[in-house]
Amino acid sequence: MTFSRSLVDHLPHAIAVITESGAIDYRNHAFDETFGTDAAQWMKEAARAVAGERGWLHGFFIESDDLSTIDVEIEGRIYRVDRIMRVAEGEMPAVALSFEDVTREREAEQAKSDFTAQIVHDLRGPLSGIQGTLEFVLSADTKLDSMYSDLLQEAQRESERMMNLVNEILDFSKIKSGNFTVEAEPVRVAGVLKRAVRSLQSVAARDEVFLLSAHGRDVPQIFGSMEKLTQAVINLISNSLKFTPQKGLVSVGAQIIRNNDIPEAIVITVTDSGMGIKAEELQTIFEKYKQSGTKSLRGGGGTGLGLYIVKQVVEAHGGEVSVASIEGVGTSMVLRLPVKRAA
Ligand SMILES: Nc1ncnc2c1ncn2[C@@H]1O[C@H](COP(=O)(O)OP(=O)(O)O)[C@@H](O)[C@H]1O
Ligand SMILES: [Mg+2]
Numbered sequence: 001m002t003f004s005r006s007l008v009d010h011l012p013h014a015i016a017v018i019t020e021s022g023a024i025d026y027r028n029h030a031f032d033e034t035f036g037t038d039a040a041q042w043m044k045e046a047a048r049a050v051a052g053e054r055g056w057l058h059g060f061f062i063e064s065d066d067l068s069t070i071d072v073e074i075e076g077r078i079y080r081v082d083r084i085m086r087v088a089e090g091e092m093p094a095v096a097l098s099f100e101d102v103t104r105e106r107e108a109e110q111a112k113s114d115f116t117a118q119i120v121h122d123l124r125g126p127l128s129g130i131q132g133t134l135e136f137v138l139s140a141d142t143k144l145d146s147m148y149s150d151l152l153q154e155a156q157r158e159s160e161r162m163m164n165l166v167n168e169i170l171d172f173s174k175i176k177s178g179n180f181t182v183e184a185e186p187v188r189v190a191g192v193l194k195r196a197v198r199s200l201q202s203v204a205a206r207d208e209v210f211l212l213s214a215h216g217r218d219v220p221q222i223f224g225s226m227e228k229l230t231q232a233v234i235n236l237i238s239n240s241l242k243f244t245p246q247k248g249l250v251s252v253g254a255q256i257i258r259n260n261d262i263p264e265a266i267v268i269t270v271t272d273s274g275m276g277i278k279a280e281e282l283q284t285i286f287e288k289y290k291q292s293g294t295k296s297l298r299g300g301g302g303t304g305l306g307l308y309i310v311k312q313v314v315e316a317h318g319g320e321v322s323v324a325s326i327e328g329v330g331t332s333m334v335l336r337l338p339v340k341r342a343a
Contacts, residue, residue, distance in 0.1 A: 014099040015084070019092040020061050022047025026096075034099065035074070042074055056081075060095045077103045110177070117173040123166050131159050157203060164238060167231060168305045172288070175312050182316040183225045189254050189266050189337075190219045192226065196233035197252055200241065207298065208246040211237065215254035220263045222339050224317045229337075232313045233268060235306040236333045240272035242296040243331070248273045257336075265319075268335040276327040286311045286321065310335070 005026060008015050014034040017026040022044040031039070046057040056072050060083045068083040084096040134156040138149065174180040197213045204211035233252065240250040250272045257265040274297075277285060281292040289304040307321075310333075314321050319337040 008096075015096060016043075016099075017087050017094050017096045018043060018047075018057065018060075019094045020047065020057075021092065022055075022057060023092075025087075025094055031099065034101070038075070046072070060097065061093060071102065071106065074099075077101055078106045113173055113177060117170060117177075120166055120170050120173070124163070124170075127159060127163055127166060131156070131163065134159065153202075153206060157206065160200075160203060164234070164306075165303060168235075168303050168309060171228075171231070171309045171312075172303075172305050175309070180312060180316065182228060182313070184223045185226065186221045187224050187226045187229060188219070188221055189229075189268065190215050192229045192233055193252050193254055193268070195230045196237060199234060200237050203238070204241055204250065207241055207244075209241055209244050210247075210249045211241075211252075212249070213252040216256065219254050219256060219266060220339050222266060222317070222337050224337070225313075228313045229317070232310045232335065233270065235310050236270035236335075239306060239333075240270055240274060240331065242298050242302075243276075243294070244272045244274035245297060250274075256339075263339045265339060266337050268337070269332055271330065271332040273330040276329055276331055277323070277325040278327055282323055282325060285323070 009028050011028060012030055013028075014031040015028045016024050016031045016039070018024055024040055024043055027039070043057070046055040048055050049058075056070060059070060060068070060081075070081055072079050072081050078101070079099045080102045082098045082100070084098055087094040087096050134152055137144075138152055138156065144152070171180065193213045193215060197211060201211060237250060237252060244250055250270070253269050253271075255267045255269070256263050257267060275294055277292055278294070281294075284290045285292060286307045288308040290308070291302070291304040311321050314335050314337065317337050318340065319335060322334045322336075323331065324334070325331040
């Protein structure tokens with residue numbers, strides 16, 4: 001394809017032809033109007049490799065079509081840069097790029113997602129109030145009429161589910177905006193299991209599923225976020241509960257992996273005797289919004305974000321997740337977390 005300059009000269013979009021080294025071979029009027037003469041400078045910057053890390057321009061020269069659009073910050077504004085075409089003239093490979101100022105759009109998106117995150121966050125307060133009240137009523141000494149206690153337990157179950165959804169959406173919006181960081185406090189893994197199991201024990205009891213946890217006595221500490229790890233294990237258990245029939249078993253365990261007697265990693269497993277996951281779906285369940293075709297036994301479809309978040313949490317701890325499953329037999333989710341020693 002050839003690049004028709006006379007036509008492009010008068011397009012309203014800022015367009016330039018840039019070589020791999022960041023030299024501007026061609027610029028149209030709109031480009032000059034937008035960026036003036038300073039462009040040569042930042043274009044060189046965009047091409048430069050700093051500490052082995054190549055500038056953003058590099059992506060447009062890779063022989064793949066994946067990276068043909070990126071957002072770039074140029075002099076305080078955000079531009080969407082699109083590769084229109086590769087230009088084969090002269091010796092140096094070059095690309096024709098268009099620049100569109102999307103600062104307003106991106107700010108609006110950010111405001112929208114901050115707003116969503118804030119609202120979702122605010123839902124947690126009243127929701128935990130409801131949960132507290134239900135728990136109090138259900139645990140009070142007064143004998144409730146069995147119809148009322150069934151209804152209240154149903155309400156408790158639903159509020160548990162809603163809390164999970166709220167937490168998932170909140171974590172997801174943090175991951176999306178890049179605000180997802182993991183604390184580095186000492187965490188007792190045995191405590192993580194205990195808290196996670198305790199918070200779902202009543203759900204398991206109602207579903208008539210046995211929920212057990214087992215770990216050795218000397219599970220070492222790791223560094224990370226107690227809260228996020230607990231939430232991750234809760235996510236796994238609640239998935240297992242959704243797919244495990246009555247009289248089934250969900251077991252949670254932790255095991256130490258040693259290297260020359262030195263603890264190297266802790267492996268947390270959540271195993272169930274549930275419906276299992278189809279082999280072809282195993283690859284994708286950790287992706288966001290991915291849910292398998294298998295219908296859960298207990299309704300209440302989730303967001304499809306749970307396992308995606310679990311994966312992010314574990315990876316933020318330097319660990320990895322894996323899954324093994326046999327349809328009709330059960331599923332085992334494995335979280336491997338490195339034991340990093342405090343400096
Ligand atoms: N223990 C399990 N047994 C069977 N299927 C599971 C299990 N855990 C996860 N899955 C499948 O993986 C999908 C993704 O899980 P998740 O990301 O937690 O989303 P959600 O729970 O919101 O559907 C689930 O919809 C389900 O199809
Ligand atoms: Mg889930």
